[in-house]
Amino acid sequence: MRIGDVVWNQDDHSVACAKCDERLSADDENWKEHSLLKRTNAAERLNCGDFGPAYSVYEHPDLELVEIFCPHCKALLAAELYLRDEPLRWTFRSLDVAIEQGYDAAADFAAEPEQWISFGSPR
DSSP states (O other): OEETTEEEETTTTEEEETTTOOEEEETTSOGGGGSEEEEEEHHHHHTTSTTOTTOOOOOOTTEEEEEEEOTTTOOEEEEEEEETTOOOOOSOOOHHHHHHTTOOHHHHHHHOGGGOOOOSOOO
């Protein structure tokens, strides 16, 4: 399965760069933690005009742009906004892996039902 420039290989349970096909991590790890990162203040990086007028953000000292690169071919794999010191978010993890890591959807829903989105028809 491919999401952007990252590929999840179900045969060997790995995550790889789609550009050079080099392995980044196992699929039960956050591949971003095995990548090269460039963390900068989002407003300083985006408001300079290098990315065009559509890419600008309000200035905030705690908002960072994280550019994530393949450690092998140096391709840009993702660019995401984070709060300062926020851990890297998972792009994808299978439900099996999430459960092995302690995720409990029913308990999460019971604790904060307003945080969930339903795509089904209303009951």
